[in-house]
Amino acid sequence: MANTAERAQGATPSGVIMTVEKKLADGTRVGKAETLGADPGAPADEYLIPVNAKAVAGIGDLYEGFKVRPNGWSDVATLTFSFSRPVRNPRLHVAGTGGATEDASGNQEEYWTGLRLVGGAPSDPTFTDIAGFPGYKVGDQAIIPAGLGGPRREPTCGVVYMCGTAQINGMISTFTVQVRARNVRRIMAAGDAFMWGVFRVTFEEDGSDAPDSYGAASHTVSDLSIGSRATADHPTTVSSFPRRLADDTDDAAGWLPAAGAVDGRGPVQISVPVKTVRPAVLAGWVDFDRDGKFQNSERATAAVAPGSSQVRLSWAGHRDAIAGASWMRLRLADTERELAAPTGWAASGEVEDHPITLDGAAALKVRHAATPRGAAKAGEGLTLHTAIANTGRTAEPYTLTVDLQDVLDDARHRRVHPAPTSRTDTTLTWQGELKPGDTREFRLRFVTKRKDLGNRQVRTRWSGDGTGACAGQPERPACGLTIPVRQR
Numbered sequence: 001m002a003n004t005a006e007r008a009q010g011a012t013p014s015g016v017i018m019t020v021e022k023k024l025a026d027g028t029r030v031g032k033a034e035t036l037g038a039d040p041g042a043p044a045d046e047y048l049i050p051v052n053a054k055a056v057a058g059i060g061d062l063y064e065g066f067k068v069r070p071n072g073w074s075d076v077a078t079l080t081f082s083f084s085r086p087v088r089n090p091r092l093h094v095a096g097t098g099g100a101t102e103d104a105s106g107n108q109e110e111y112w113t114g115l116r117l118v119g120g121a122p123s124d125p126t127f128t129d130i131a132g133f134p135g136y137k138v139g140d141q142a143i144i145p146a147g148l149g150g151p152r153r154e155p156t157c158g159v160v161y162m163c164g165t166a167q168i169n170g171m172i173s174t175f176t177v178q179v180r181a182r183n184v185r186r187i188m189a190a191g192d193a194f195m196w197g198v199f200r201v202t203f204e205e206d207g208s209d210a211p212d213s214y215g216a217a218s219h220t221v222s223d224l225s226i227g228s229r230a231t232a233d234h235p236t237t238v239s240s241f242p243r244r245l246a247d248d249t250d251d252a253a254g255w256l257p258a259a260g261a262v263d264g265r266g267p268v269q270i271s272v273p274v275k276t277v278r279p280a281v282l283a284g285w286v287d288f289d290r291d292g293k294f295q296n297s298e299r300a301t302a303a304v305a306p307g308s309s310q311v312r313l314s315w316a317g318h319r320d321a322i323a324g325a326s327w328m329r330l331r332l333a334d335t336e337r338e339l340a341a342p343t344g345w346a347a348s349g350e351v352e353d354h355p356i357t358l359d360g361a362a363a364l365k366v367r368h369a370a371t372p373r374g375a376a377k378a379g380e381g382l383t384l385h386t387a388i389a390n391t392g393r394t395a396e397p398y399t400l401t402v403d404l405q406d407v408l409d410d411a412r413h414r415r416v417h418p419a420p421t422s423r424t425d426t427t428l429t430w431q432g433e434l435k436p437g438d439t440r441e442f443r444l445r446f447v448t449k450r451k452d453l454g455n456r457q458v459r460t461r462w463s464g465d466g467t468g469a470c471a472g473q474p475e476r477p478a479c480g481l482t483i484p485v486r487q488r
Helices: none
Strands: 007-011 019-022 029-034 058-064 073-088 090-095 100-101 108-119 128-131 137-138 142-145 160-168 169-187 194-200 206-209 217-220 261-263 267-274 280-286 299-306 310-315 324-333 344-347 350-359 364-371 381-390 396-403 413-418 425-436 439-448 456-461 481-488
Touching: 019 029, 019 058, 019 128, 029 194, 058 073, 073 137, 073 194, 100 194, 108 160, 108 194, 128 137, 137 160, 142 160, 206 350, 206 396, 217 350, 217 364, 267 280, 364 396, 364 425, 381 396, 381 425, 425 439
Parallel strands: 217 344, 261 350
Antiparallel strands: 007 019, 019 073, 029 058, 058 194, 073 169, 090 160, 090 194, 100 108, 108 142, 108 169, 128 160, 137 142, 206 217, 267 310, 280 299, 280 324, 324 350, 364 381, 381 439, 396 425, 413 439, 456 481
8 A cells, every 4th residue: 555645545455456535625734644554463443343454554644734613623635435346335444533632731622533425436325334433423424423522531432533434335436535623622722733534445255165175265346246146255354365264155056056967078068147237257167076176177267248147158078077076166257367266366256166066987986806707606605806996086985785685595604804884684885985096895705505596696786886876777897796606
């Protein structure tokens, strides 16, 4: 933030540029134009919401020389705050704005602050009281002292000095406040007129909510949104770094494949609901390989025309797509530069993350073998070998169940290793989790019957790849083995 007597300007971490143009009343001069640096370690302030609004830069001006009307109001300055992008419901933080003086003869003068909202664009905005303002009352258009006079008290927030947070309602490109001073003269004039004006501004923020491994994305809420509107996140705190949420309610979730499956092996197309008033860009990432990161190769973009209600995003097929739970990230902003990466700040728009299910190559692979191979003789030992491997990049839970009804009519149990998690007379079930690259093996040992054979075959039926995939495709190789049993 750079601050002079005529103008202040600075960029927020998201990239929104704020400019403050100062028009001084007749006789007013700026004796000091200070820049209030961002202070991430600033303590909580009960008058400011977000409580750490001091973490953002601001301005501190010393106004001098304005014409004083004893025990009346005086015009001091008019400040116009402008933003490089429209922002929704900016918050004006006022701290230590006012002045008091006393001379050697005991004469005292106070300058209580008054703020009047005198204009804005694109529409006439209004104030909403968010926090603080002890000793003051907040109306739609003005913030003024609630009471004056009475016994003199030590100047502090609520006594002379204005401290609090007011929201400027609406989608705002500019707003203008008139700064006025209400003189309270105790006995006689006590010196030259002066008053401090201390102001900061913060914006609504929309954050991502995918797991930490995907990185955080944050947008300053503007007049672009995915779905009908953006929901403001982190309303009570500000940060210089993009932040994610533990959970979020996404407005457009009902339109997107959050609960259904996306076939990642072939071309993927989705229609995304948007709300725009000017040209914009939509970008999307799908974690096709389920490695917990969004890659450049997993990105799709589309230009958004003004007034669009839906935009189609298209991805080419991904041969590396792995079936299972994954994530999609959507980002909408004014420019493609803001969306060059799946993470970081954007000065406009919205970010939405959605859990999705991918169809693709199964991460869990199951294979079966038997000893002896080919056929078993009546009365001899038979060992069935099964292995399940995780070929993906994330840990995968599995549940494997084997149906032995068509085994036990021709053979008897000898040994099972490892011990199953649960069992019935005809089924064995194992449950667990496999880390990437891990394999787990199972051995089922039987002795075939010498007589009273059933259908003369040992036929196992497994629950496929660990996700129950064999329910509708029992003849797949991953679903079991058929071993003939022959008389000697």
